[in-house]
Amino acid sequence: MSTASRNLQTIVFVLIAVGLIALALGGYLNPFSRILLNPLIELQTWVYSRYQVAQNVLRAPQDIARLQQRNLQLEAQVSQLQAQIIELQQQLTEARILSALVDFARANPENRYQAAAVIGRDPSPFLRYILINRGSDDNIRRGMPVVTQQGLVGRIDAVTANAARVQLITDSGAVVNAKIQPSGTQAVLKGQVSGDLLLDLIPQGAPIEVGNLVLTSGLGGGYPPNIVIGQISGIRSQPQDIFQSATVQSVVDFNQLEIVLVIVNFRPVNLEPLIPQGSQP
Numbered sequence: 325m326s327t328a329s330r331n332l333q334t335i336v337f338v339l340i341a342v343g344l345i346a347l348a349l350g351g352y353l354n355p356f357s358r359i360l361l362n363p364l365i366e367l368q369t370w371v372y373s374r375y376q377v378a379q380n381v382l383r384a385p386q387d388i389a390r391l392q393q394r395n396l397q398l399e400a401q402v403s404q405l406q407a408q409i410i411e412l413q414q415q416l417t418e419a420r421i422l423s424a425l426v427d428f429a430r431a432n433p434e435n436r437y438q439a440a441a442v443i444g445r446d447p448s449p450f451l452r453y454i455l456i457n458r459g460s461d462d463n464i465r466r467g468m469p470v471v472t473q474q475g476l477v478g479r480i481d482a483v484t485a486n487a488a489r490v491q492l493i494t495d496s497g498a499v500v501n502a503k504i505q506p507s508g509t510q511a512v513l514k515g516q517v518s519g520d521l522l523l524d525l526i527p528q529g530a531p532i533e534v535g536n537l538v539l540t541s542g543l544g545g546g547y548p549p550n551i552v553i554g555q556i557s558g559i560r561s562q563p564q565d566i567f568q569s570a571t572v573q574s575v576v577d578f579n580q581l582e583i584v585l586v587i588v589n590f591r592p593v594n595l596e597p598l599i600p601q602g603s604q605p
Contacts, residue, residue: 427473435548436589438462442581443487450517452478452495454581459486467546467592470584475552475575476500476540477584479592488586492578493553494519502553503541507531510541513553513572521554521572528568532556538572545593 440462444455458464460483470477470490478498481491491498498515502523509530511523526532536556542549554574561568 435587437585438464438588439583439585440464440488441583450496452492452498452515452519452578453481454478454490454492454584456488456490456584456586457486458586459484459488461485463588464488464586465588465591469547469551469587469590471551471587472576472581472584474577475554476547477576477578477581479547480586490584494521494574494578500547500553501541501543502538504530504532504556505537505539507536510543511538511570513538519578521574523556523570523572524567526568526570528561528563528566530568532559532568532570534559547592548587548590 438458440456440458442454443457446453456470464480464483466480466483468480470479476493478490478492478495480488482489493500493513493515495515496517498513500513502511502513503509504511504523504526507530509526509532511526514522514524516522523538534556538553538556540547540549540551540553552575554572554576556570557573558571559568560570
């Protein structure tokens with residue numbers, strides 16, 4: 325091929341290229357470019373989607389392992405937070421109880437108190453006892469009354485160096501000399517096998533009503549006077565009987581006892597040697 329022919333071809337190619345560029349810049353080739361490029365774009369999209377699927381399949385085990393590990397970490401954190409919440413709730417409850425007991429002690433300055441935590445309960449359904457974490461090392465002695473900010477709980481029945489057993493007033497062997505307000509009528513409170521409280525030996529003509537307050541009388545030397553016991557919830561009276569009786573609803577929830585106060589400056593008095601033999605039951 326001669327030099328003139330090659331130059332002519334070059335000029336033609338340049339003119340064609342310039343013409344195509346001009347047409348492209350003018351937008352005249354857009355329909356043709358769509359026809360040519362759309363299949364390529366679709367092919368590229370399909371290949372990329374298959375690549376993504378394959379990549380996800382390959383990464384899935386690692387992702388699942390990471391998710392499981394993260395789930396275990398979150399579960400551990402949740403358990404830890406729940407434990408902290410429970411601990412804070414217990415601390416708040418104890419703080420409220422202690423605050424109420426402090427207020428009670430300030431309102432009754434005639435007595436000295438030793439706070440004690442309830443650490444056990446008698447499992448027998450016929451006995452009503454609790455165990456506290458204070459004993460003879462804390463100057464706790466047998467017979468000392470036990471109270472809460474609500475009222476009378478019972479008294480110390482047995483003591484070791486660092487623990488003590490408390491007989492609740494609901495125990496069938498518990499007896500408390502009591503008085504009914506506002507009349508001042510004397511009576512005897514007795515625990516029942518069922519855990520109820522029975523107010524006995526109430527004179528037949530005594531003016532008592534449901535809702536009357538029941539306090540310790542101080543008679544007999546077993547308890548200090550004027551400790552709240554509860555309220556009369558029912559009256560049993562028969563005209564032919566010498567005495568009437570009543571059921572008493574305690575102000576203390578014995579199932580929820582956590583912290584109690586022992587009245588350490590009270591010493592019970594044993595009156596049995598002073599009672600004539602013929603008068604004893």
